[in-house]
Amino acid sequence: MRLTIIGCGDAFGAGGRLQTSFHVRSAQTVFLIDCGASTLIGMRRLKLDPNEIDAVFVTHLHGDHFGGLPWFLIDGQYVSKRKRPLIVTGPRGIEARYLMAAEALYPGSTTNDPGFELVFQEYEEQRPLDVGGVTVTPFEVKHPSGAPPYALRFAVDGKTIAFTGDTGWVDVLYEVAQGADLFISECFQYDVTLPIHLDYATIDANYARLGAKRVLLTHMGEAMLSAKTRVDQSRYLVAEDGMTLEL
Numbered sequence: 001m002r003l004t005i006i007g008c009g010d011a012f013g014a015g016g017r018l019q020t021s022f023h024v025r026s027a028q029t030v031f032l033i034d035c036g037a038s039t040l041i042g043m044r045r046l047k048l049d050p051n052e053i054d055a056v057f058v059t060h061l062h063g064d065h066f067g068g069l070p071w072f073l074i075d076g077q078y079v080s081k082r083k084r085p086l087i088v089t090g091p092r093g094i095e096a097r098y099l100m101a102a103e104a105l106y107p108g109s110t111t112n113d114p115g116f117e118l119v120f121q122e123y124e125e126q127r128p129l130d131v132g133g134v135t136v137t138p139f140e141v142k143h144p145s146g147a148p149p150y151a152l153r154f155a156v157d158g159k160t161i162a163f164t165g166d167t168g169w170v171d172v173l174y175e176v177a178q179g180a181d182l183f184i185s186e187c188f189q190y191d192v193t194l195p196i197h198l199d200y201a202t203i204d205a206n207y208a209r210l211g212a213k214r215v216l217l218t219h220m221g222e223a224m225l226s227a228k229t230r231v232d233q234s235r236y237l238v239a240e241d242g243m244t245l246e247l
């Protein structure tokens with residue numbers, strides 16, 4: 001299984017990085033974890049085909065995590081001529097929030113038949129959801145976004161990928177990360193602790209209890225990027241747009 005980082009930036013373009021999106025190619029399926037507004041740009045840059053994507057798993061309803069859906073779906077309809085069904089999973093209300101965003105950006109874009117099946121599925125707290133060979137378990141975290149925000153734990157090809165989404169520290173992250181082959185942690189700040197985002201100091205203080213095999217830091221703001229050289233490389237991988245990891 002191969003994970004490709006399409007975007008690992010914050011919402012504000014820190015370091016010139018694209019917004020959050022991870023591309024996972026497993027034996028059975030190809031999917032995205034989050035779809036920030038710049039996702040299609042990143043996919044073109046990396047020559048990743050949008051028509052291969054079976055599912056998009058959204059952590060929370062902020063634009064830098066789901067705002068790429070309007071472009072992704074309009075591209076599927078008019079440019080890439082998608083035929084493959086698409087499943088989008090997300091917090092309660094994801095379909096309405098997508099429709100609102102798409103209609104604000106491209107009025108009328110959601111009223112035509114897109115030419116492919118589009119299904120939205122909502123998470124229920126810690127209830128595993130099976131989506132075409134992937135089992136995703138959502139854990140509610142702390143990040144106000146108009147709907148419950150989630151960390152997601154994926155079981156696919158016998159491996160576990162876990163992702164914090166955006167969140168302040170919550171102890172459920174121990175459960176999210178435990179035994180994961182790859183734990184992807186947002187790391188917006190270096191040593192400033194915020195209620196709704198993580199920072200390197202907090203992650204590192206909890207590192208031993210996370211129990212993950214590999215930890216990848218992502219969603220870095222300017223302060224964190226400036227402190228990148230102080231990251232303990234025996235513990236962490238630091239994300240870069242375009243980086244790939246084999247699992």
Ligand SMILES: [Zn+2]
Pocket residue numbers: 060062065143145166
């Ligand atoms: Zn957010």
